Amino acid sequence: MNNAITINIARFIILILLQVLVLNNINFLGYINPYIYILFIILYPIKNNRLLFIFLSFLLGLTVDLFLDSGGVHAAACVTIAYIRPVLLKFSFGTIYDYQTIKFSTTEFGQRLTYFSIIIFIHHLILFSLEIFNSSRIILILKKTLFSSIFTIILCLLITILFSRKNK
Amino acid sequence: MQQIINFILRNKTFLLFLLLLSASLFLTIQSHSYHKSKFINSANFLTGGIYESVNNIGNYFNLKTENAILLEENNRLKSILFNFKKDTLKEEYIDSTTFNANYKLTAAQVYKNSYSATNNYLTINKGKRDSIKQDYGVITSKGIIGIIDNTSKKYSRVMSVLNTNIRVNAQLKKTNHFGTLKWNGKSPKYVQLVDLQKQAPVTVGDTIITGGLSTIFPKGIPIGVVSAFKIDDTENYFEIDIKLFNDMTNVGHVYIIENLDAEEISTLNNLDE
Structure with a gap:
């Protein structure tokens, strides 16, 4: 249990630093950036105190906002996905979720892909809608959401595959 | 009362979420209006400090280009100085550069720059300690960068010209027709000039400079050239x-005016109000 806390604290700090110092300077094709700091929310232990989890997600988003001068857009997106995560888990993993025994490294690739894709897509949609905040630019919002989501999903999957090997 | 407490306990997750x-x-809404995003900005000791330590490593890679820019600017200023001296040899106060000065310049270094969002900001390494305040202008040797938006003790945040909230008074270089500079959020290479009277003789390739109507920028700071126009x-x-x-994607050293x-x-x- 103690181990899990240390891992999550380390993940929190490393992901934020990685995000704001490295990944936000990519600007692929001028505007595409991956937002992989939400791996913290995606991989947070299933058995958890939901209040704490939602609060931590808010803190995560707010810290990223601090660095990127974006008001509260990351915080809003993170809180939302943290709140709806149980529904998404149930949808993607089905019955295993009810026993609360999922380890992300042991699940099937297809299920994991669904879970990642949905959660990342929702996060990015909220993020860019709030950031642009103008309904007449809906095409730009959707374009940014789509391309950044694809980039984020690929990076997140690669990172989880890369780091789960060690445990076996 | 009992029921209210029960309701809160039952829905505590949802209430916290809300x-x-x-x-x-x-x-978020605060950040979309000018001068209101006081709490969440990158000009504080934590984010400023982290950006500073990363920048200390990163700026070695830009030394070559920075040197070239400085040399180019020095070259331009020297040629102005040498050509200027001939006509004004009788000037009494030639050695005193601060005499009758209207503008004070401070050099600063950019720690963080963004250009892909719709509201972009830069963080620079001068703050209240260097008597930098809100609404000072920020330029480079090539043209304008933005306006100081928030300051902390050691750092300040600059609202870039690539920000949909920015409004700068600008005019044509050849005539005095002026308009307002804005950004539509699309490309980091182009900004928009609106409210310029139809009578103005605009052609593609005209230079646009800042107008003297606002107190932020002095008149005559270059902005860019006209690339397309319509009514x-x-x-x-x-x-x-x-x-x-x-090039807003590559800004190293700036001047604060x-x-x-x-x-x-x-x-x-x-007085009128």
């Missing part, structure tokens, strides 16, 4: 796309 969501929406929907004004002189007369001008303007 609370945090509304807090972040409040911050807007009201048929009275031009809508002009301007290609910036500055303080207008020493700003206070006097603004009190004069406020």
Whole structure:
């Protein structure tokens, strides 16, 4: 249990630093950036105190906002996905979720892909809608959401595959 | 009472979610209006400090280009100086550069720059300690960068010209027709000039400079060249796309401009109210 806390604290700090110092300077094709700091929310232990989890997600988003001068857009997106995560888990993993025994490294690739894709897509949609905040630019919002989501999903999957090997 | 407490306990997750969501929406909406995003900005000791230590490593890689820019600027200033001296040899106060100065310049280094969002900001390494205040202008040797938006002790945040909230008074270099500089959020290479009277003789390739109407920038700081123009929907004004002189994706050193007369001008303007 103690181990899990240390891992999550380390993940929190490393992901934020990685995000704001490295990944936000990519600007692929001028505007595409991956937002992989939400791996913290995606991989947070299933058995958890939901209040704490939602609060931590808010803190995560707010810290990223601090660095990127974006008001509260990351915080809003993170809180939302943290709140709806149980529904998404149930949808993607089905019955295993009810026993609360999922380890992300042991699940099937297809299920994991669904879970990642949905959660990342929702996060990015909220993020860019709030950031642009103008309904007449809906095409730009959707374009940014789509391309950044694809980039984020690929990076997140690669990172989880890369780091789960060690445990076996 | 019992039931209210029970209700809160039963829905505590949902209530916390609502609370945090509304807090972040409040911050978001605040950040969309000029001069209101006080709490969440990167000019504080934590984010400023982290950006500073990373920048200390990173700026070695830009030394070559920075040197080239400095050399180019020195070259330009020297040629102005040498050509200027001939006509003004009789000038009494030639050695005193601060005599009768209206503007004070401070050099600063950019720690963080963004250009892919719709509201972009830069963080620079001068703050209240260096007597930098809100609404000072920020330029490079090539042209304008933005306006100081928030300051902390050691750092300040600059609202870039690539920000949909920015409004800068600008004019044509060859005539005195002026308009307002804005950004439509699309390309980091182009900004827009609106509200320029239809009578103005605009052609592609004209230089646009800052106008002297605001107290933030002195008149005559270069902005960019006209790349395309059309008449807007009201048929009275031009809508002009301007290609910036500055490469906003690569900004290293900047100058902060303080207008020493700003206070006097603004009190004069406020007399009418």
